[in-house]
Amino acid sequence: MASSPKTKRAASNQDRIRSLLGQYGIGIVLIIMMIVIAIMEPRFMTPGNIINVATQISINGLLCYGLCLCITTGGIDLTVGAQLALTSCIIGQTMTNMQWPAFLSILAGVGVATLFGFIDGLLIAKFNMFPFVVTLSMQLVIRGLSQVITGGRAVMLTNDWFTGIYSNKLMGIPMPIIIFVVVTIIMYLMLHWTKFGRYIFAVGGNVNAAIASGVSRFWVIVGVYTISGVLAGLASMIYTSKTGSAQSNIGVGYETDAIAAAVLGGTSFAGGIATIPGCVLGIFIIGLIYNGMNMIGVSSYYQSIVKGLIIIGAVMLDMVMNRNKH
Amino acid sequence: MKKTVLMGVLGAAMALMICGSAFAEDTTEVPAEGVTYEADVNGDGKIVVGYISKNFTDPFHAPINARAQEYFDQAVKDGVIDEWTGLLDGETDANKQIDRAADCISKQCDIVIFLPAEAEASDPALVQMADAGILVIEVNSKSASCDEKAIAYVGSDDVEAGNMLAQWVVDNCPDGGKFIHCNGILGNSAQIQRTEGMHEIMDQHPEFEMVGDFDTKWDGNLAADAASDSMSKYGDELVAIICDNDGMSSAAQKMCNDNGREDIICIGVDGVEVPLQMVQDGSMKATILQDGVGQINGAISIVESLVKGEAFDPAPVIPFVLVTQDNVADYIQ
Amino acid sequence: MAENYILECSGISKAFGGTQALKDVQLHVRPGEVHALLGENGAGKSTLMKIVIGLYQQDSGTMVFDGKPYQAKGPVDAIKSGISMIHQELNPEPHLTIAESIFLKREDTNGIFLNKRKQNERTQKILDDFGFPYPATTLIRELKLADVQMVEIIRAVSTNAKMIIMDEPTSSLDEQETQHLFRVIRDLKSKGVAIIYISHRMAEIYEICDTVSVFRDGHFIGTSALKDVSNDDLITMMVGRKVENQFPKVDCPIGDVVFKAEHLSGKGFEDISFEVHAGEILGFSGLVGSGRSETMRAIFGMDPLDSGKMYLNGQEFVRKHASDSIRQGVCMVNEDRKNFGLCLFRSIRENTSLPSLPERQKGLFINQSREKREVEDVSKTLLLKAASIEHNAYSLSGGNQQKVVIAKWILAAPKLLILDEPTRGVDVGAKAEIYSLMSKFAAEGMAIIMVSSELPEIMGMSDRVLVYHEGHISGEYFRKDILSGEVTQEVILSSAFGVA
Numbered sequence A: 001m002a003s004s005p006k007t008k009r010a011a012s013n014q015d016r017i018r019s020l021l022g023q024y025g026i027g028i029v030l031i032i033m034m035i036v037i038a039i040m041e042p043r044f045m046t047p048g049n050i051i052n053v054a055t056q057i058s059i060n061g062l063l064c065y066g067l068c069l070c071i072t073t074g075g076i077d078l079t080v081g082a083q084l085a086l087t088s089c090i091i092g093q094t095m096t097n098m099q100w101p102a103f104l105s106i107l108a109g110v111g112v113a114t115l116f117g118f119i120d121g122l123l124i125a126k127f128n129m130f131p132f133v134v135t136l137s138m139q140l141v142i143r144g145l146s147q148v149i150t151g152g153r154a155v156m157l158t159n160d161w162f163t164g165i166y167s168n169k170l171m172g173i174p175m176p177i178i179i180f181v182v183v184t185i186i187m188y189l190m191l192h193w194t195k196f197g198r199y200i201f202a203v204g205g206n207v208n209a210a211i212a213s214g215v216s217r218f219w220v221i222v223g224v225y226t227i228s229g230v231l232a233g234l235a236s237m238i239y240t241s242k243t244g245s246a247q248s249n250i251g252v253g254y255e256t257d258a259i260a261a262a263v264l265g266g267t268s269f270a271g272g273i274a275t276i277p278g279c280v281l282g283i284f285i286i287g288l289i290y291n292g293m294n295m296i297g298v299s300s301y302y303q304s305i306v307k308g309l310i311i312i313g314a315v316m317l318d319m320v321m322n323r324n325k326h
Numbered sequence B: 001m002k003k004t005v006l007m008g009v010l011g012a013a014m015a016l017m018i019c020g021s022a023f024a025e026d027t028t029e030v031p032a033e034g035v036t037y038e039a040d041v042n043g044d045g046k047i048v049v050g051y052i053s054k055n056f057t058d059p060f061h062a063p064i065n066a067r068a069q070e071y072f073d074q075a076v077k078d079g080v081i082d083e084w085t086g087l088l089d090g091e092t093d094a095n096k097q098i099d100r101a102a103d104c105i106s107k108q109c110d111i112v113i114f115l116p117a118e119a120e121a122s123d124p125a126l127v128q129m130a131d132a133g134i135l136v137i138e139v140n141s142k143s144a145s146c147d148e149k150a151i152a153y154v155g156s157d158d159v160e161a162g163n164m165l166a167q168w169v170v171d172n173c174p175d176g177g178k179f180i181h182c183n184g185i186l187g188n189s190a191q192i193q194r195t196e197g198m199h200e201i202m203d204q205h206p207e208f209e210m211v212g213d214f215d216t217k218w219d220g221n222l223a224a225d226a227a228s229d230s231m232s233k234y235g236d237e238l239v240a241i242i243c244d245n246d247g248m249s250s251a252a253q254k255m256c257n258d259n260g261r262e263d264i265i266c267i268g269v270d271g272v273e274v275p276l277q278m279v280q281d282g283s284m285k286a287t288i289l290q291d292g293v294g295q296i297n298g299a300i301s302i303v304e305s306l307v308k309g310e311a312f313d314p315a316p317v318i319p320f321v322l323v324t325q326d327n328v329a330d331y332i333q
Numbered sequence C: 001m002a003e004n005y006i007l008e009c010s011g012i013s014k015a016f017g018g019t020q021a022l023k024d025v026q027l028h029v030r031p032g033e034v035h036a037l038l039g040e041n042g043a044g045k046s047t048l049m050k051i052v053i054g055l056y057q058q059d060s061g062t063m064v065f066d067g068k069p070y071q072a073k074g075p076v077d078a079i080k081s082g083i084s085m086i087h088q089e090l091n092p093e094p095h096l097t098i099a100e101s102i103f104l105k106r107e108d109t110n111g112i113f114l115n116k117r118k119q120n121e122r123t124q125k126i127l128d129d130f131g132f133p134y135p136a137t138t139l140i141r142e143l144k145l146a147d148v149q150m151v152e153i154i155r156a157v158s159t160n161a162k163m164i165i166m167d168e169p170t171s172s173l174d175e176q177e178t179q180h181l182f183r184v185i186r187d188l189k190s191k192g193v194a195i196i197y198i199s200h201r202m203a204e205i206y207e208i209c210d211t212v213s214v215f216r217d218g219h220f221i222g223t224s225a226l227k228d229v230s231n232d233d234l235i236t237m238m239v240g241r242k243v244e245n246q247f248p249k250v251d252c253p254i255g256d257v258v259f260k261a262e263h264l265s266g267k268g269f270e271d272i273s274f275e276v277h278a279g280e281i282l283g284f285s286g287l288v289g290s291g292r293s294e295t296m297r298a299i300f301g302m303d304p305l306d307s308g309k310m311y312l313n314g315q316e317f318v319r320k321h322a323s324d325s326i327r328q329g330v331c332m333v334n335e336d337r338k339n340f341g342l343c344l345f346r347s348i349r350e351n352t353s354l355p356s357l358p359e360r361q362k363g364l365f366i367n368q369s370r371e372k373r374e375v376e377d378v379s380k381t382l383l384l385k386a387a388s389i390e391h392n393a394y395s396l397s398g399g400n401q402q403k404v405v406i407a408k409w410i411l412a413a414p415k416l417l418i419l420d421e422p423t424r425g426v427d428v429g430a431k432a433e434i435y436s437l438m439s440k441f442a443a444e445g446m447a448i449i450m451v452s453s454e455l456p457e458i459m460g461m462s463d464r465v466l467v468y469h470e471g472h473i474s475g476e477y478f479r480k481d482i483l484s485g486e487v488t489q490e491v492i493l494s495s496a497f498g499v500a
Helices: A010-023 A026-040 A047-072 A080-097 A102-127 A131-150 A160-167 A175-193 A195-205 A207-212 A217-243 A254-264 A276-296 A300-325 B002-025 B061-078 B094-106 B123-131 B158-172 B189-202 B220-237 B246-258 B273-280 B292-308 C045-052 C075-081 C098-102 C116-130 C145-158 C175-190 C202-208 C231-239 C292-300 C322-328 C337-341 C348-360 C368-381 C398-411 C428-443 C455-461 C479-483 C489-496
Strands: B048-052 B083-088 B111-114 B135-140 B152-155 B177-182 B208-214 B238-243 B265-267 B286-289 B321-324 C007-016 C019-029 C034-038 C060-065 C083-086 C163-167 C194-198 C211-216 C219-225 C257-266 C269-277 C281-286 C307-312 C330-333 C416-420 C447-451 C464-469 C472-478
Touching: A026 A276, A026 A300, A047 A080, A047 A175, A047 A195, A047 A217, A047 A254, A047 A276, A047 B220, A080 A102, A080 A131, A080 A217, A080 A254, A102 A131, A102 A160, A102 A217, A160 A175, A160 A217, A160 B246, A175 A195, A175 A217, A175 A276, A195 A207, A195 A217, A195 C348, A207 A217, A207 C337, A217 B220, A217 B246, A254 A276, A254 A300, A276 A300, A276 B220, A300 B208, B048 B061, B048 B094, B061 B083, B061 B292, B083 B094, B094 B111, B094 B123, B111 B123, B111 B292, B123 B135, B135 B292, B152 B292, B158 B189, B158 B238, B158 B265, B158 B286, B177 B189, B177 B220, B177 B246, B208 B220, B220 B238, B220 B246, B238 B246, B246 B265, B246 B273, B246 B286, B265 B286, B273 B286, B273 B321, C007 C045, C019 C045, C019 C211, C034 C045, C034 C202, C034 C231, C045 C083, C045 C163, C045 C194, C075 C083, C083 C145, C098 C116, C098 C145, C116 C145, C145 C163, C145 C175, C175 C194, C175 C202, C202 C231, C211 C231, C219 C231, C231 C428, C257 C292, C269 C292, C269 C447, C269 C472, C281 C292, C281 C428, C281 C455, C281 C489, C292 C322, C292 C330, C292 C416, C292 C447, C322 C330, C330 C398, C337 C398, C348 C368, C348 C398, C368 C398, C398 C416, C398 C428, C428 C447, C428 C455, C447 C455, C455 C489, C464 C489, C472 C479, C472 C489
Parallel strands: B048 B083, B048 B111, B111 B135, B135 B152, B177 B208, B177 B238, B238 B265, C019 C219, C034 C194, C034 C211, C083 C163, C163 C194, C281 C447, C281 C464, C330 C416, C416 C447
Antiparallel strands: B286 B321, C007 C019, C007 C060, C211 C219, C257 C269, C257 C307, C464 C472
């Protein structure tokens, strides 16, 4: 991916193709899914619907990157659903009820999400607590806080500039797509081109070896949970703009879709293995499951089953393809 | 005095046992004389009231809980009742509600106001409390054995709400067309009954075709996605989006409006803040208000009757209200 | 069949994907003999043994064990047939007791319940027979590595195995423990148990084994009685070429003091002072657990120091974390490659450049073309055998993995390089290459500390040897005295045992 050297032997070129196939075999799953949906519902392949899907995946996409980083260090972030609610409530409360300028409200909302991500990281890194336990508990704190802020009530967002974050277009492209693409590029560069990205892989791959190589486990862990917080905050901004409503009961269970996308994209729960292009594919697959079922018109009672089976099937197919590699 | 009340209670209880199910089935017909009970059921000389909420997170329940908090705090201060449990959080979870019911029993509650999260799964909470002798008033939705075990049900008829949803669409889209339906969490009684009521009307109108029935889980985000998916699939043929609650309908309407499709009729039930404001500013035509505060007030007045030993109506129905730009000012805070 | 064999393997082949790991190999083991398997890492010894105990199934070929056609479906099956294997990487569950570990998968039961009391009693009897000084209820994690090894051996013996496979059984044992193991082996031998003994330590093989079979690149090279072959012959058979000099130490001028330790104390060592000069290879010898590795870990910043001062190039050397040491030019190859050396599922490139990434930045990003070039250069210098530096470290043999670990520290350009057991689990050919690299780096002015449990290595490579005994330095010897024969293995050993 990163560079293409002049390989002397043709065999190594073949190797490359094969390893790329293995690495991004999930892309084939995606293509198969698109073909199947397109056959069953021709209107699926219209440019309008493709843009529609791309717009819809932005929320889960941002959450997925955060989860991907946490999982890659050997952890997990279960707070993202609650973070959605808290940022949403802060934005609603400050913008609508306190008349703050939209920009400042967003800054406050995303800032608080970032702070909570930082606290998660601190508890995990400094006190060696299990990420699962820390984020499971913090999730309760964060959701509770959002209930306190709004008293459980929904707050409407009327600021045109703010609600336009979801619906406005820049050069014909909806803003959520632009945000998603920009974040994806940043995440790609960060994970695959910077020192910090390498350290994430090292800490996840073998924490002792990483420390013995001079990597600071503390800053890597604090860093990834903080980033997960920032991304959850941004996702919440899109969410709140999309529904035009800030309330404390949103985002329940949103971490599962994000985890599913990360895992589909080849993120290993054993730690140390992940790619951003893989995550992008996983995010699209999850988005296509929702959009495809809506387009085909799968009965509401079967949607959950279909979703679960597709995820299992995709992971299995990916494993089969990876086995061919060795 | 006490003896006569006791006799009355016994008599009423027997009457309830014999004909309870009969009049509960037909909730519009109320016995003129009403029913009475002895409020201090465990005879400890204190009247303790319990309150098991559905949850603290839904915007719909926030004002209900707030009203209960306000009233019972004052009632304790004024000496109308001796104690109350405070708001107990049901976390939209039958299991948690059953635990809260056990708490109420061990706190020796005499009267409990209970907002079941699930029709079947939350029912053991009611049964346990009723078997312990507690007078249970169910509010907002019924659990399975409500008619036999609860002394009263104050609520609205979700089937009626479903009818109203469909009727609004029928009235506003005279030519008919394609519509989609966004469900609440499948299995919730409100989802089941509102959907049922919607079908009652829509099935009589062949000019309408339901082209999508989505598992949107009360989630505005998912409803908005369903709206955008359906718009990209059906384009101008899509005329309406019927949602089991108006958190979803407002999000769907916003999605339609953002795509220049203000013509799509989106409607849902509850009347929480955001949809009401959208009705007020004209970005959504209507919403169906479930008068949650009216429901809790109904329960409160039953508690007051119990304490005074007066007769009361065991099944008052709090009507849904169609809120449009004409009357929205009456309901918005 | 004129000869009476306990295990006969013939015509065994096995391929993994495109790689032919074994090609038409044979192995004949007699009852009551200690049969050495020799070969470089990747020669196919381990694959053959895994086929014997049923972890892999061969593509072709047959096996006869104890006179009957034999094919194990898995290790439990193999144990039932009478074959046990002691793996190189010990992996008993740390939270089990000795008794539970020994009776794992064949527990004493009353119906469905464990009969712990009976199991403990039986275990205790076995332990007493071996003279193993721990109660049967001791937890595995409370044991030293050498004792865990012994538990594994006792477990194998207690299954009434007719044949026991030992894969590098002495790699974590010190001299005394090794001798104890050899007594156990001789005892087993006298009872008619066959032992297949895999090791890279030639001296041990000559001491304990009767017969040797040599493998190279998946082929069977030959079987011979050990008394009939010389060390050099065996190495030639293994490597396929003549290794001229096992310890290619080049004497180079020794420069100024690079690193100085004064009165260092910490967990496992006390009042340690020494100096190491530019161009010098300073060997640390002593028994396993005598405090050598602990001292090195503390110097590098992996463990805390209780007291003492250190100087690097005359300046006081202060470090809190390993990262501080690396920045100042003190690097360490840890003895535990698997846990502290590599991220096995990341590429050779990423592993190699990890410690030196801060110096390879271009703005915000890693200068990947420079990184690639430098890693390729250092891989070439170290004669790393890998198809591409983009391959996972996992795909490499032990010797090549060790080269990656060394490569990453070479790339960090250290002033002082600490090597803790640099050749553990490394085959003969790669060992010689690592030694010549050490000489080369010393010649370039690096100061090198080498901790090793292998006396030939210490004596062959060090300019100066410091010997540890129970956390103190108990002896210092110089290369000239070793070369002149004045200082022998016995002299160093008695230092290590604290008798000198």
